[in-house]
Amino acid sequence: MTAFGFEVFATDGAARLGRVHTAHGPMDTPAFMPVGTAATVKAMTPESVASTGAQTILGNTYHLMLRPGAERVGRLGGLHEFMNWRGPILTDSGGFQVMSLAKLRKMSEEGVAFQSHIDGSRHLLTPERSMEIQNLLDADITMAFDECTPFPATPEQAAESMRLSMRWARRSRAAFVDRPGYGLFGIVQGGVYPDLRAESAEALCGIGFDGYAIGGLAVGEGQELMFQTLDVTTPLLPADRPRYLMGVGKPSDIIGAVLRGVDMFDCVMPTRSGRTAQAFTRRGTVNLRNARHQDDPRPLSENCACPACRNYSRAYLHHLIRSEEILGPMLLTWHNIQFYQDVMRGLRAAIAEGRVRQFAAQALADEALG
Ligand SMILES: CC#C[C@H]1NC(N)=Nc2cc3[nH]c(NC)nc3cc21
Ligand SMILES: [Zn+2]
Secondary structure, eight states: OOOOEEEEEEEETTEEEEEEEETTEEEEESEEEOBOTTSSOTTOOHHHHHHTTOOOEEEEHHHHHHTTOHHHHHHTTOHHHHHTOOSOEEEEOSHHHHHHTOEEEEEOSSOEEEEOTTTOOEEEEOHHHHHHHHHHTTOSEEEOOOOOOOSSOOHHHHHHHHHHHHHHHHHHHHHOOOOTTOEEEEEEOOTTOHHHHHHHHHHHHHHOOSEEEEOSOSSSSOHHHHHHHHHHHGGGSOTTSOEEETTOOSHHHHHHHHHTTOOEEEOSHHHHHHHTTEEEETTEEEETTSGGGTTOOSOSOTTOOSHHHHHOOHHHHHHHHHTTOTHHHHHHHHHHHHHHHHHHHHHHHHHHTTOHHHHHHHHHHHHHHO
16 A cells, blocks of 8 residues: 655755655645535536546535535545545645634634534534544545634734644644555644744644645735745745645746745635636636627637637637526636646646746746736
């Protein structure tokens, strides 16, 4: 059985070309992981997701514990069996979602008591219960249970929140069911305060994790402050372990973070935008709802292998959107996931050839042309 592991094949500055090995197969990095919150990447079949080159998808403890229930997914063979996704699955621990979705939350040292936003049922999430749920889901990569520091937060608030998350990280490590090919990632907290980020990174390294995530960025602090925080955080994390920037981001965020040593990304932008008629292109996003597309016979993108670009015109996509046809969000989501995978493939090739800075400069120049 494969042991969980991470190989670095090449570096270009701080950027790394690597591969994460899991029980359900490899993930080439830098990698973008489509979000599959409720055991589905919205508007996509697993086959269509796999066709884009995506190797790993995300699931969410919070959503799946509420519906259909973690024990039920476990009885049905785990998430891979349940949703027919045969590659690696990373599940978030519930910390972030319970903050953003749950009602009537009550925090304590033990964990978070809350009511379901679906039916008002009462639940308690603790580090131990989050580890149990992610084990029942059979996640290849489990995330530590953390307390998500609100933004903005004072240094005192960020410090108190981060230190609670570090105590929960230790409890997550102790409760994690260690199996060959399965890994547990810690999450660096500390808001936008370099000294707190450093304290958190050192605390996690002292506990020891299979990978290290950076949480609490892309929450409105702006790209420059996000990059500054990365500049002080990634060097403190072990070079032989994957680094995962949670919830990021638009293409220029991802490219800038790869240049600063980040290996893994997830974001709802490509899927959510696909459902709101926004298509990603090298020149920025295109709103297919706009009437200017109604007679445009050209494909969305000349050099994209997705079905939307191979088989249809902008005029047709515009028609589907205006007619509220389900095929519209399906094709645009497929294109957006393909676009993100093409950006990651371009980054991996550029790192392999030692030209990642030129790749980044070209991508930014293209986007600036609009
Ligand atoms: C503070 C903190 C934190 C992180 N903690 C956990 N468990 N999941 C996350 C998911 C995120 N999605 C986004 N989107 C911007 N940011 C995230 C941050 C976290
Ligand atoms: Zn396309």
